[in-house]
Amino acid sequence: MPEITYLEGIRLGLQRLMRERPEVVLYGEDVGAFGGAFKVTLGLQEEFGKDRVFDTPISESAILGSAVGMATQGLRPVVELQFVDFGMTAVHHLLNNAATTHYRTGIPVPMTVRAPCGGGFGGGPFHSEELESLFCLMPGLKVVYPAFPSDARGLIYSSVMDPNPVVFLENKYLYRHVKEIVPQSFEPVPLGAARVCRAGRDAVVLTYGAMVHEALRAAEQLASDGGYEVMVVDLRTLKPYDADTVLTAVAATNRVLIAHEGWRTNGFGAELSALVADRAFHLLDAPVRRVAAPDVPVPFAPELENAYRPNADKIATALLELMEY
Numbered sequence: 001m002p003e004i005t006y007l008e009g010i011r012l013g014l015q016r017l018m019r020e021r022p023e024v025v026l027y028g029e030d031v032g033a034f035g036g037a038f039k040v041t042l043g044l045q046e047e048f049g050k051d052r053v054f055d056t057p058i059s060e061s062a063i064l065g066s067a068v069g070m071a072t073q074g075l076r077p078v079v080e081l082q083f084v085d086f087g088m089t090a091v092h093h094l095l096n097n098a099a100t101t102h103y104r105t106g107i108p109v110p111m112t113v114r115a116p117c118g119g120g121f122g123g124g125p126f127h128s129e130e131l132e133s134l135f136c137l138m139p140g141l142k143v144v145y146p147a148f149p150s151d152a153r154g155l156i157y158s159s160v161m162d163p164n165p166v167v168f169l170e171n172k173y174l175y176r177h178v179k180e181i182v183p184q185s186f187e188p189v190p191l192g193a194a195r196v197c198r199a200g201r202d203a204v205v206l207t208y209g210a211m212v213h214e215a216l217r218a219a220e221q222l223a224s225d226g227g228y229e230v231m232v233v234d235l236r237t238l239k240p241y242d243a244d245t246v247l248t249a250v251a252a253t254n255r256v257l258i259a260h261e262g263w264r265t266n267g268f269g270a271e272l273s274a275l276v277a278d279r280a281f282h283l284l285d286a287p288v289r290r291v292a293a294p295d296v297p298v299p300f301a302p303e304l305e306n307a308y309r310p311n312a313d314k315i316a317t318a319l320l321e322l323m324e325y
Contacts, residue, residue, distance in 0.1 A: 001183050007175040009149035009182070010040050010114075013156035014078065018048050021076060024160060026053045028063060028080030028114075037082045038116060038175055060086050064093035064113065068165075071111040072101065076160055084115035084169065085129045098165040099140030108163040112156070118210055118261055119309055120173035124300035128172075130209075130262035130293070135167045136239045136271070142191060143239040145169040147212035149180040151236055154189030162191060171210045171261075178213065194242035196249070200231035203255035203323055205315065206246060206272050208235040211259045217312035222319060230319060238268060246272065247280050254285040255322050259315050264292035286325035291318050 017024050026044060032055045035042025045053035056063050060081060067077040081087045101109045119128035135143045142164050146152040159166040198219050205215040212234045219230035233249050235241050250256055256276055258269035269290045276288050291310045299305045
């Protein structure tokens, strides 16, 4: 069984899709011979040709608008935004076209928008934002955010095969920092199913993306230092999210910490907090806590970005406060 990176997991999923499904086309800025800004699509144009893997002008509006049209005409377009931040110039096509077409006409829109996101490399604003809560706000869209190479491979497959428009978020820090031994053959990972990454009984961390790995490090630290058993749940899909697994985890631990890299105010953690308050308040032994980014633009300077982003130490500190409440 080979060891692959998060980046390679996405590429392998795309490769299998394109081998099996001739209606899948892949395009975006520099995704062809150059292989994309982060080299996720490297080699795919060579294998599948310029008719199925091709470059576009620097126009996110044109990229997303054309994908809506292709998806309504029998293709399954997969488009890459170099950075999720740039997609804000084309939100109209997601909110008012892709997400509403089936509601308005009955025609499915099986398009997938790959969107690199997140910080950890000094990219600052315009290149490091986490915008998942914005996409989750839009009825008609599905939002997927894997944390592991195996999930990245299986979830990109399921996203492209889904009849709905999907925003597939890819954490840039994870591209080459996370590796996993996986079997060469794989089954698609279903959308809407969370993954319990670590068992525990003292508290649960609900999280996704890069923060899954920070939460796991925090849990290991607390187990070593204080003997605490902290559960970690990776949501994997944010819309629709796996409420059943979340509530089961709350029942098993009675203390909830939510960690995400996006901004705190109106972030996705607020939705999870509302779910727990609405359906599991009677199970709680302490208030729900959130660890998230402050409501400021993403800093450029490495020391400021380190202070801005949640990490294992911040999660561990919040967990201790939660368990000592």
